[in-house]
Amino acid sequence: MKVSVVLCVYSMERYDDFREAAESVLTQTYADVELVVVVDGTEAVYERVRDDYGENNRVATHCNDENMGLLESRNMGAELADGEVVAFIDDDAVADERWIEELVQGYEEQDALAVGGKMTPRWVAGKPDFLPEEFYWLVGVTHRGFADGPGYVRNTFGSNLSFRRDVFLDLGGFDTDIGGRKGDKNLQGGETELCARLADEYGEQVWYNPNAEVEHKVFDYRTDAMWLLNRAFWQGYSKRAMEVLLPETSGEESEFLKRLLVDFTPNRIKKLLTSPSLSQGKQLLFLWLFTACVGFGYLYGFTVYSA
Template identity: 30%
Template sequence: MIALRLERPMASPVAPEWSGAVWIGAIDVAALAAAEGDAIALADSEGYALARLLVRDGRSVLGFVELPVVDLPEIGGSIAVDDLVARVRALATPVVQPEPIHLPSVTVVVCTRDRAEQLRSALTSVLAIDYPAFDVVVVDNAGATDATRELIRTEFTDPRVRVVSEPVPGLSRARNTGLLQATGEIVAYTDDDVVVDSQWLRALVAGFARSNDVACVTGLVPSGELRTPVQRYFDDRVSWSANLVAREFRLAEPPADLPTFPFSVGEYGTGANFALRRTDLLALGGFDTAFGVGTRTGGGEDLDIFTRVLFAGSALVVEPSALVWHRHRSDLGALRAQAVGYGTGLGAWLMKVALTPAMMRVAIRRTPSAVRRLVDKRGGTLESGTAAAATGPELQKAPEVDGVDWAKAVSKVGWVELLSVAKGPVRYLRQRWDGTGLIDPLVRRVALARR
């Protein structure tokens, strides 16, 4: 008897051909408790041997569980209710953050470049958010065609959605353009390759309500698709897909478990899911245009803004209940390109740290721990990662697929990223030579004066 039917947060273009593919979904403990039956049906589960579920209690995130997918007659892919209940009972009970009394207005900024198909699903999920006062600014960053504007004009006529152009390529420039167009008290940033949770903005706002000094809130970015070995490899390596504990970070209160703090790459979150108070971000000068996809540095803009928030004396909050599902790169070529961007962006950001006296004084004390952390990022395997290792069965290494030894192939990507770090400092200096930097002070003052 079917107790429930679960849908996937992200649709996949094709069924998986890899034996280690993992079906992704979510379940609420209240729905599980009310379920009557012995099996939970999984929609579009053909080709998946495992299921990973994000377990929630209302808006709160309890953790991940992984279970085998069983193919049942007339049902298809399913998981056993008893097995799921046992796994859920082993999860910790989170501290529930109360709903803030004041719900500030929010502007959601989505930066995109020639990816109208992905943007469609991202915007659809954004407009379905349960929040009383928000608008959306889509920044078309140096698009080669008018596909983005046509998509908004023909399919997203909702008055809350605006599209603006930023002709100079660079993610930081695009984010600054969105900031200058924003009208909300809070500016929330996400990407065009995501699906946001309906409670995303309420959870972000709850993070700001933790303390008056909170300037930035980040959220959880779990994998929305694990269809290929490449996606699983990336999922295993990034810590921000498994940050399940709410935390508050302040420069004056170094956490004992982060020896490289405040240069703790990955612990704060990622650029696909974060928000800042509009006035605080303008006071900081916005995003540094020497960083980001579309520039020589290829990334690093999120690392830069997170550390600048802390060095400005503000607090940064990680709020796992602010949930955004992300579609990782699915093929090896795209993964290599992403690794190069991550590596050069990291190297560029480290160069900026070295040239900023206040940061450098702290960095000198953290250097030994940082070097060990960086070297530990090399290589990698296709075994079960941080998100599910404590709750699910360990995955087997990937077999050869289409004649490719994926375990060997993707293990080299970590070295590509590590070697790319060395390119970052020179590329950062070349970006600086081109006149990149923060938003002009006069432009900031005008924006601050405007509601």
């Protein structure tokens, strides 16, 4: 089973990170891997990519005529791919050497239509002591409570997600309007929308294998408290929008909130009382600050998106 990994890049400032991502794909334990690099309209970056990878027969390269955005670039990569499976990774991520091997296991053993894995953090600027694991999803990392182990889930992060290529193309790929509905660039959730269509049209969700790991680089700006609070607000807003556009996608958020109330918070309070520390106190405080920001963003979404 050949696997094509689509990696999109845009900025020369991120080129070193792109190279690390690309090399992590090309050094997989799984042999039959193709890397498809899509440069999003930046000719200087494309020239550098061709210089570095143009002679590698395991790498296909393409440059968009203009900046089309991440989702359109991913769709282009999938169209150019030769593999039976198309996987996606971002230019700020690094795949574990067994990543593809673990993804393929889901197709061979579960006969899955889509397989995703776990995002782990690489704290480039150091881990913030106030950020609770329950809200790691704010920085693109699999959070505490996401799943108890292997099994079917609604979706995983787009930087660790794969599909049988014929299924992906039949679905029409990512909806490129998902970040711009009603002129709104704050709406997130391209992978959520696509996986909801997968469930609707094929009756199947994404097989999650936590052993298929990809590191996500968490840069310094993503560890700023105000940036995270702002992101939490817009994530709440986005969740309301997705709820209107795709009513069937709200179940996992409801389950997460339930666990936050009846499981995570009581456990953190107990831990704080039995083993008090400043970091534990900060994390409990931010647990509810983030929850409040998500809630306010969700309520604001009602003023823009109505059912």
